[in-house]
Amino acid sequence: MTTLVVGLGLLGGHLEERLLASGDAVRTVAVPWGDHDGALRALLAAADGAAAASPDWRLAWCAGAGVVATPAADLDAEVQLFQDFVDAVAHPPASMFLASSAGGLYAGSPGPPPFDERSEVVALAPYGEAKSAMEAIAQGLARDGTRLLVGRIANLYGPGQDLTKPQGLISQLCLAHETRGTLNLHVSLDTLRDYLYVDDAAAMVTAALDLVGAEPPGSAVTKVFASGRAVSVGTVVGEATRVLRRHPRVSTRQAPGRQVRDLRLRSTVWPHLDVLARTPLAVGLRATAADVAARSHRAVSPRGRA
Numbered sequence: 001m002t003t004l005v006v007g008l009g010l011l012g013g014h015l016e017e018r019l020l021a022s023g024d025a026v027r028t029v030a031v032p033w034g035d036h037d038g039a040l041r042a043l044l045a046a047a048d049g050a051a052a053a054s055p056d057w058r059l060a061w062c063a064g065a066g067v068v069a070t071p072a073a074d075l076d077a078e079v080q081l082f083q084d085f086v087d088a089v090a091h092p093p094a095s096m097f098l099a100s101s102a103g104g105l106y107a108g109s110p111g112p113p114p115f116d117e118r119s120e121v122v123a124l125a126p127y128g129e130a131k132s133a134m135e136a137i138a139q140g141l142a143r144d145g146t147r148l149l150v151g152r153i154a155n156l157y158g159p160g161q162d163l164t165k166p167q168g169l170i171s172q173l174c175l176a177h178e179t180r181g182t183l184n185l186h187v188s189l190d191t192l193r194d195y196l197y198v199d200d201a202a203a204m205v206t207a208a209l210d211l212v213g214a215e216p217p218g219s220a221v222t223k224v225f226a227s228g229r230a231v232s233v234g235t236v237v238g239e240a241t242r243v244l245r246r247h248p249r250v251s252t253r254q255a256p257g258r259q260v261r262d263l264r265l266r267s268t269v270w271p272h273l274d275v276l277a278r279t280p281l282a283v284g285l286r287a288t289a290a291d292v293a294a295r296s297h298r299a300v301s302p303r304g305r306a
Contacts, residue, residue, distance in 0.1 A: 002058070018202040158198030
């Protein structure tokens with residue numbers, strides 16, 4: 001089985017490792033994301049290569065540089081690139097996974113939490129609107145016969161998170177600990193979120209790709225990927241204090257309009273996969289802290305200086 005993984009960030013990098021461990025022939029692609037035409041050429045060439053290697057190739061689209069605060073124009077460019085790829089790919093994948101965002105899509109949902117696959121999608125920010133648009137675009141591949149798996153993913157955390165992006169409470173707490181800086185929180189401490197350890201998420205996606213591959217051609221499955229255990233921001237800060245042995249400096253300045261206090265999640269689709277979300281918060285936080293510390297130390301070492 002050949003799987004093309006697009007985007008080797010937090011989820012994509014761990015998914016690549018999981019797929020390799022399961023025996024997949026994994027392909028990746030270097031994409032010049034800032035150059036639309038160059039990015040499209042790279043993506044289409046990678047898809048052609050995967051299809052030549054295996055007619056029943058799979059695509060795992062884990063790319064996405066945007067966060068909640070990303071300008072709408074940048075997100076629109078990301079959506080357009082995905083649309084152009086779907087329109088132009090010569091040999092559509094037999095199966096596809098699209099990484100989407102549970103928080104971005106359910107932020108304005110009127111239904112009571114916990115939110116699941118049946119909850120109404122109501123985005124409150126351009127980020128969520130972009131994720132919703134990409135889900136709709138991916139349905140075009142399903143109409144052409146691709147087995148589609150859309151993963152609405154909880155708050156991912158773990159080793160390898162991009163520390164330059166203003167997201168990821170747990171990694172940012174660890175970074176503030178290392179730099180002795182202050183982390184500005186834009187939500188209240190009683191805000192509830194579901195935190196999913198990235199290696200657990202990769203295991204869940206790997207298993208779900210196998211399941212969707214057994215569905216009839218043209219099937220489309222949407223699944224919430226979450227731990228099912230929501231904790232408050234204050235609890236995360238307290239756990240970080242215990243693990244790091246020092247209270248991280250935080251300030252709370254709630255941003256109006258784009259955050260919701262209760263984003264508990266659950267899944268009613270293939271719920272047996274949810275047992276793979278097994279990493280306790282303290283264990284995942286400790287692993288994240290060790291990774292952030294190692295990268296911080298490399299950055300300030302003589303060899304790490306630019």
